[in-house]
Amino acid sequence: MSKHHHDGGRKRGLWSSRFGFIMASAGSAIGLGNIWKFPYITGMHGGGAFVLFYILCIFLVGIPIMLGEMVIGRHTRRNPVGAFRSLRGGIWTVTGWLVVAAGFVILSYYCVVAGWTLDYLLLSLRGAFSGQNAAQVPGLFSKLLASDARQLFWHAVFMSSVVAIVLRGVSKGLEKANKIMMPLLFLILLFLAVYGVLSPGGAPALHFLFSPDWSKLTPLVLLEALGQALFSLSLGMGAMLTYGSYADDGTNLPAAACAISFMDTCVAILAGLAIFPIVFTYGMQAAGGPGLVFKTLPVVFSRMPAGTLFAALFFLLLVFAALTSALSLLEVVVAYYCDEKKWDRRRAALLIGFVIFLLGVPSALSNGILKDIVFIGERNFLDSVDFLASTVMLPLGGLLIAVYTGWALTTRVAKSEIEKGEVRFHLYPVWHFLIKYITPVLVALVFLNKIGVF
Numbered sequence: 001m002s003k004h005h006h007d008g009g010r011k012r013g014l015w016s017s018r019f020g021f022i023m024a025s026a027g028s029a030i031g032l033g034n035i036w037k038f039p040y041i042t043g044m045h046g047g048g049a050f051v052l053f054y055i056l057c058i059f060l061v062g063i064p065i066m067l068g069e070m071v072i073g074r075h076t077r078r079n080p081v082g083a084f085r086s087l088r089g090g091i092w093t094v095t096g097w098l099v100v101a102a103g104f105v106i107l108s109y110y111c112v113v114a115g116w117t118l119d120y121l122l123l124s125l126r127g128a129f130s131g132q133n134a135a136q137v138p139g140l141f142s143k144l145l146a147s148d149a150r151q152l153f154w155h156a157v158f159m160s161s162v163v164a165i166v167l168r169g170v171s172k173g174l175e176k177a178n179k180i181m182m183p184l185l186f187l188i189l190l191f192l193a194v195y196g197v198l199s200p201g202g203a204p205a206l207h208f209l210f211s212p213d214w215s216k217l218t219p220l221v222l223l224e225a226l227g228q229a230l231f232s233l234s235l236g237m238g239a240m241l242t243y244g245s246y247a248d249d250g251t252n253l254p255a256a257a258c259a260i261s262f263m264d265t266c267v268a269i270l271a272g273l274a275i276f277p278i279v280f281t282y283g284m285q286a287a288g289g290p291g292l293v294f295k296t297l298p299v300v301f302s303r304m305p306a307g308t309l310f311a312a313l314f315f316l317l318l319v320f321a322a323l324t325s326a327l328s329l330l331e332v333v334v335a336y337y338c339d340e341k342k343w344d345r346r347r348a349a350l351l352i353g354f355v356i357f358l359l360g361v362p363s364a365l366s367n368g369i370l371k372d373i374v375f376i377g378e379r380n381f382l383d384s385v386d387f388l389a390s391t392v393m394l395p396l397g398g399l400l401i402a403v404y405t406g407w408a409l410t411t412r413v414a415k416s417e418i419e420k421g422e423v424r425f426h427l428y429p430v431w432h433f434l435i436k437y438i439t440p441v442l443v444a445l446v447f448l449n450k451i452g453v454f
């Protein structure tokens, strides 16, 4: 039986269990950002010091905003636009619009990158890396980027899967898919990380990940860690707000926010423990940049015993991570059309999925037929929308949500929402202090830096 929340004449889905809520939110947070991005930026910024600072950002910025989003969502039981409209309306409704728009934009190119992971899953299953030399393997990635047809095909396949799950609803679609994929993801990752740590490159990798090299910690690196924390926890986008709006009243939101952030951080670190040891074992560079997963790792797989199996497991892991995150991105937009425009979910998912697919087409073509066309700065289309979304819209959304939670949401509303049912939140004053004074300042710094003010 699926649960619903009744509010006037409206009926909204709810998670069928708290475990389902946690898995779905963890599914949203754990994505390409953890497994593809975190290891390579850690690699570029010298390892341990970056990791330490990243963890500090999770506490000072990540958990406070996540709790803020969940409180707003559950209190209003609406999508982001409806939530701000029903709380204060006026200028704050713009925040709702901004985050729904960000969902639209991010999903369009997230699906394209997720499509690459599907393509690589198929390549691994066909054993395409084995028997190739270190010069040929990275060439496979250039070939994929040059092929418009292949990218469009996988983009379509991936988007169709996202739509197929979202149209089934909160508990039968989102919750069920996450409850299946997330435990599998943990299992695969644990296996790969244990294998990594026990391999000859394990010791240098542990040293690399956990011994801080403070000289590499420049102010800009610090800001990068903050931006990554926001993206990785799916904040500033209304995803946690929307998922929180389906949580039942007895759910302990502070505990949920801590558990989700903890899992997200563990997965990022475990991804590092899965990737760096084998990279070191085969004498490759840790600072491989964005190509780490698509170029460096496949070279390693081509040399490893049972490399085909490891490659397939690794790319399956990436597919699960990407899919469970993409679900939350589409859900934000679908929730808006269902709540505010009264569309039925099926229609909303199909139609919006299709429109976002179309918006993703130029991203899929941006390294092929459109490769000479530059948009923002020197960036091609995909990099431009990524810049727009993850460096402008997300930090701005996070900033507005933090300011709103800290300054406009009254203690009476916030505290009584959090303490519904049996829940007691003794750390309320700490949270309130952080979200009022510390979090907004830190996020504002990231934002100003990202848009090039300093």
Ligand code: PFF
Pocket: 028, 029, 030, 031, 032, 033, 034, 106, 231, 232, 233, 234, 235, 237, 238, 239, 325, 326, 328, 329
């Ligand atoms: N948190 C996801 C990741 O780390 O890949 C990305 C993401 C998903 C960002 C959903 C924002 C969002 F709403």
